[in-house]
Amino acid sequence: MKMINRYILNEAKMPIFFGISLFTFIFLIEIIVSMLESIIVKGISIIDVSRMISFYLPMILSQTIPMGIFLGVMVTFGNLTKYSEIIAINSIGISLKNLLKLVSLIGIMGTMFIFFLQESIIPRSYVKLQQLSIKMVYNNPVFQLKDKVLIDEVDKYKIYIDEIDPKTKDAKNVLIFFKDNTKYPTLITGERTYWENAAMILENSKFYRFKDDGEEQLRGEFKEKKIPLTDYFKDVEIKMKDIEGMGVRTLYQEYSTREKEEKLPYLVEINRKIAVPISAIILSILGVLLSVGNKRSGKGTNYGVAIGIIFIYIVFLNLGMVFSYRGLISPFLGVWFSNIFLMILTYSLYRKKGKVI
Template identity: 55%
Template sequence: MKLIDKYILNEIKIPVIFGVSLFTFIFLIDIIVAMMENIIVKGISIIDVMRILSFYLPPILSQTIPMGMFLGIMLTFSKFTRTSEATAMSAVGMSLRDIVKPIFVAACCVTLFIFFLQESIIPRSVAKLQFLTAKIAYENPVFQLKEKTFIDEVDEYNLYIDRMEGKEKKAKGILIFQKAEDKPFPTVIVGEEAYWKDSAMVLINSKFYNFNDKGKEVLRGEFDEKRIPLAAYFSEIEVKVKDIEAMGIGTLLKEMKDKTPAEKIPYKVEINKKLAVPFSTMMLSLLGVFLSIGHHRSGKGANFALSLIVIFSYITCLNVGMVMATKGIIPAFIGVWIPNVILFLLTLFMYKKKAEVI
């Protein structure tokens, strides 16, 4: 590798890392806000929250790396232009093709890395994320329970908690309806206080009331302690990564074999997305060079704004295409790949335009 190629690659490292970090943080904001609520309100440990965020990173990085490459390269080559390094490269006989050669090689390597993320790292990461969130819910049921909210998703139980108190989040004022298939009226259980143990609620000083088929009370009693299992409720925890997004291309192809044509559409859209997004890295990287090199008056702010316009235009076109493809309005291939075609044409146009002056 030529010395100048090594220099260019070395110069883009920090800006690219900055770009990837910036867009990753933007994508993580929604998750971070939810995690902060869990730390402050529900008592989840910071270590568990950090582990959850780490498992969210691979799916997000597969989308933000192309964007970060684009922004980082734009910042680097705008600096080359301002410091006349781009002019010096041309003066020593380097053509535009020579200048972008190391960028293209780097983009190809990054594209392969994104494929590796999608096929190997992301499926494992999402599986660990689902396991960890389930484990946290079992160990700390307060993770999902809310005050003054009626919960009817716990097998044969309907549950209401008036309030949570203290660091241990003990429940106060508990009302439970225990349903039975052979009885029209549920057993009513009222508890003064409850604590959590092994994904179950343990009621302290509780009373129960049984009713006959006519709704008349026939039996009442008291418990010093009463255990209410909540495993069925806590086994389903929202993870902001769809199951289909966690699959590799090979798994998606296997899963869609026995599906109906309508059921295959989401799989086709996801397969095309997993191909189109990594390949966009090459075009965005080259476009970053062509948009920034030679513009002496453009500063960091202008290039940053331009990069945001290009990136969010690409994301918008991609999302619109995916929605239209998912609804069956257009084929999945066309819906997902049109943004890449637009990128390719724009990159080709800018290359021809810059090649005339460099």
Template identity: 60%
Template sequence: MKIIEKYILEDVKMPIIFGVSLFTFIFLIEIIVSLMENIIVKGISLIDVLRILSFYLPPILSQTIPMGVFLGVMITFSKFTRTSEATAMSSIGMSLKDILKPIVILASIITVFIFFLQESIIPRSFSKLEEITMKIAYENPVFQLKERILIDEVDEYSLYIEKIDRKTNEAENVLIFQKEDKNNFPTILLGDKAYWKNVNMVLEDSKFYTFNPDGTIKLEGEFKQKKIPLSSYFQEVNIEVKDIEAMGITTLLKNLKGKTYQEKIPYLVEINRKIAIPLSTVVLAILGVLLSIGHHRSGKGASFGVSLGVIFTYIVFLNVGMVMANKGVVSPYMGVWLPNLLLVGGTALLYKRKAGGAK
């Protein structure tokens, strides 16, 4: 590799990292706000929140890396133009094709990495995300229990909690109905306070009432403590990637077997999306060079503005195409690939114009 090519790659490295970080942060803002609410309101530990955030990163990165590459390339070549380095490259005999060569190589390597991310890392991230969610629910049942709502999903129990202290994980004024197969009337448990130990609710200073088949009170009494098992409500589940977006291309292809065409559409849309977005990295990298080189007045602000405009247009066209494809208005191939075809067409026209002007 020539020294000048190494120089270009070294110079573009930090702007690309900046671009990817910037777009990733924008995508993460809503998730971060939601997780901060979980820390404050639901009492989830900061470590668990950070782990959840880390598992959200891979699927977000698969979308933001092409955007970051585009912005990073634009920032780098805008600088080359302002400092006349682009002119110097031309003066030593470098054609536009020569200037693009290291960028295309870098973008191709990044494209392969995105495919690896989608096939290997993202399915595991979704599985880990489900695992940690179950872990939080298992260790801290308050995470799922809600105030003043009757919960009727705990096998033989129905729960009603008037108030939950999210800081101490203690409940006040707890009403529990213990269902009995041989009696239409459940046993009623009333607790002034309750706390959680593992997956058991421990009632303190409580009363109980049992009933005869005719509805009259059979027995009533008090007790200091009583354990109510909630393991069936927060039971461990077999982690399986079910969301289409969490599946790799290989898994999606396997799921096509035995389905009707209508059932295949969501899978076909997702397969094409997982191919189209990574491949857009190379086209966006080339477009970033072409839009930046030769514009002496463009700076970081202008590069950021242009990149946002291009990315926003691409995302809108892609999302509209996917919606239309999922509804059967257009084919999955047309709906997903049209934005890429428009991107390739625009880039090719701009390249022809720039290459012609450089002669």
């Protein structure tokens, strides 16, 4: 029995790894395309892009591990069935029930690993992602600026950007309103502006100061004027606002402190962070039941069936969450409906296959 278990586990390693990698890559495609745009258009370094992708990875893995286990199990047991190895295994007294116990251990391991990611790795990755984003803004503020934009988030200034040069990333025709507690703020202009060490450098700059009645009081010119933006960044505190980056324990703590009308999103997310890992156990068992006893099923068929069921699962999960957020159904039913669907399908297949195998 132990030798057979080792053999099956050894056969399942690569298909499961391939399945997780495949679904993870699919989920990463949109992020990768966005990051490539950032490299080409916005001038972000490849190193920073790679780090951002690495911080996204734990969040994606928490969703793709159940899918990858499902696909890997289907491919493994599809091959065992195709080459009649399942018949040989049954002939030595190993029943379908024994095989399901073995595979459910794989699902349990996947579930425990996802809980570990959610409680330990993902919150840290989320904070690191925010820190890296702020660092990129600090080192290269221009990456988030566009033509005809007024920025009112800097402590002492309002900044209007008329045009950004697509090649040099320099700004043209910049207006800066200095917030100096007067009725008419001091106006600073610059023909060309570039960024250096978290400061705006204005070339051919002029400034205008006004009296309380709006009459011009003073004007001057500078060949170069430096406007420091360090105040905008020095007091930034990282605070996790997106509930997707929180662990179940943190979500529950936040849920306990919220008003009744604010609790719903936290309750939905708590259920999701429990239901998705549990689905790894259900999907691992379902993968066996869909594969054994069907000799005509090849890898292509297994891939198609696996992707189809995963698609249905994702649709049910997302629809349930949308209905839950809108208050149309309870968060428990909305989030867990997809798992209930998988359990019903698994049980019906077990009743059917258990009589034959």
